Amino acid sequence: xxxxxxxxxxxxxxxxxxxxxxxxxxxxxxxxxxxxxxxxxxxxxxxxxxxxxxxxxxxxxxxxxxxxxxxxxxxxxxxxxxxxxxxxxxxxxxxxxxxxxxxxxxxxxxxxxxxxxxxxxxxxxxxxxxxxxxxxxxxxxxxxxxxxxxxxxxxxxxxxxxxxxxxxxxxxxxxxxxxxxxxxxxxxxxxxxxxxxxxxxxxxxxxxxxxxxxxxxxxxxxxxxxxxxxxxxxxxxxxxxxxxxxxxxxxxxxxxxxxxxxxxxxxxxxxxxxxxxxxxxxxxxxxxxxxxxxxxxxxxxxxxxxxxxxxxxxxxxxxxxxxxxxxxxxxxxxxxxxxxxxxxxxxxxxxxxxxxxxxxxxxxxxxxxxxxxxxxxxxxxxxxxxxxxxxxxxxxxxxxxxxxxxxxxxxxxxxxxxxxxxxxxxxxxxxxxxxxxxxxxxxxxxxxxxxxxxxxxxxxxxxxxxxxxxxxx
Numbered sequence: 001x002x003x004x005x006x007x008x009x010x011x012x013x014x015x016x017x018x019x020x021x022x023x024x025x026x027x028x029x030x031x032x033x034x035x036x037x038x039x040x041x042x043x044x045x046x047x048x049x050x051x052x053x054x055x056x057x058x059x060x061x062x063x064x065x066x067x068x069x070x071x072x073x074x075x076x077x078x079x080x081x082x083x084x085x086x087x088x089x090x091x092x093x094x095x096x097x098x099x100x101x102x103x104x105x106x107x108x109x110x111x112x113x114x115x116x117x118x119x120x121x122x123x124x125x126x127x128x129x130x131x132x133x134x135x136x137x138x139x140x141x142x143x144x145x146x147x148x149x150x151x152x153x154x155x156x157x158x159x160x161x162x163x164x165x166x167x168x169x170x171x172x173x174x175x176x177x178x179x180x181x182x183x184x185x186x187x188x189x190x191x192x193x194x195x196x197x198x199x200x201x202x203x204x205x206x207x208x209x210x211x212x213x214x215x216x217x218x219x220x221x222x223x224x225x226x227x228x229x230x231x232x233x234x235x236x237x238x239x240x241x242x243x244x245x246x247x248x249x250x251x252x253x254x255x256x257x258x259x260x261x262x263x264x265x266x267x268x269x270x271x272x273x274x275x276x277x278x279x280x281x282x283x284x285x286x287x288x289x290x291x292x293x294x295x296x297x298x299x300x301x302x303x304x305x306x307x308x309x310x311x312x313x314x315x316x317x318x319x320x321x322x323x324x325x326x327x328x329x330x331x332x333x334x335x336x337x338x339x340x341x342x343x344x345x346x347x348x349x350x351x352x353x354x355x356x357x358x359x360x361x362x363x364x365x366x367x368x369x370x371x372x373x374x375x376x377x378x379x380x381x382x383x384x385x386x387x388x389x390x391x392x393x394x395x396x397x398x399x400x401x402x403x404x405x406x407x408x409x410x411x412x413x414x415x416x417x418x419x420x421x422x423x424x425x426x427x428x429x430x431x432x433x434x435x436x437x438x439x440x441x442x443x444x445x446x447x448x449x450x451x452x453x454x455x456x457x458x459x460x461x462x463x464x465x466x467x468x469x470x471x472x473x
Contacts, residue, residue, distance in 0.1 A: 002042060017047075018048050019064065030047070035061075097235060101232035103226055104226065105130070105224070106222060106225040110221045111220050127219065133217060136211065137210075148189060150189070150211065154187055155188060195217060235258055257366040363412075363416065364382065365380045365383070365416065366381055366418055369396065375392060375393070378401065380408060389408060391404045
């Protein structure tokens, strides 16, 4: 063992203990052996603190490091029935049902002027709705909330302003030259907000955590009601019963799909999909439709599909369609004015007692993977009829899941097939960080969705909402 080698080790370890990473001093530094059966030679030396050197004794280096890791994570690990005192993460999917069961603004919304004491009335639950106000974080709490600021708002980010984006990102953006980022509105976290609408329960949470309201403008008043509480209770109770009673495990897994089927639909604004624009020239602008033909009517189904016709007594009825099969009599019931109007405007909503879920498509399925005694099961449920399907799988490999999907699509009429982001289907299909394989899976999912919805493209667009017919004025 040489002094030069010890100096080199200390510099590599940045004068920290190689086992517990505490700061080394003249009094605590010691030379420990990696292999206790070999002497103190340069290739068998680890610089550690005297406390770790003494505590290790005859333990192997790997075993001692594992012991120190358990000690370090003693208040972070949940084992042996120990109460978890620190939350370091949460499952967003699990929070969705909880959020659905909370109080929601219902009834007719009315705007009233802000008055003295309106904040106190909100805290006392005398009024419910949204308050437009100025809010800020006190200086003594800015350090506490520095990792995640509480006030979220949409604001314009000017990439040409070094003060806004910082020196590092400004320099990076300037180096991109022609590909520089342009100013855009982004959702950001901030220490303050001016004239922003804040939901009453969130406002109460802000105030209880020390934030100050400097000015109030107006209040949007609403009635409070737990609109989806029965739905949340039914799904949650069924899943708890499945955990307690194994004979009800499959019912619990199916109810999980029922809960997932509401995700994204309850917050969808169908009115946005019902407003279309007709562009006169073919411009690569998303959401605009190129005018291929002008007549009495032109109905746009999506950006790549449309039907237009000219029912005129003086001219022959002309039907032009793009993206819809016309050969061999396909879609002949749609490719005419009368047939198209019949299919176009028919009401296909279905309501079911209990959950009151409305759907524009009777063949919408929710899919997930369940486990029965460690065996994967491909489960699917029709969100309208509650018809369930379960297929026992040998494993979760891509080939097995794909074969089960093919059999399922062949057996049932499927127009919409959804899952909770497909995370379970990716876990064993590719290695972590294998972006190439993940990209193939995503492309497969998109292709599968296109194939399943193509048969219904003359009635629905990709957002499962209907466009209106634009008449010539």
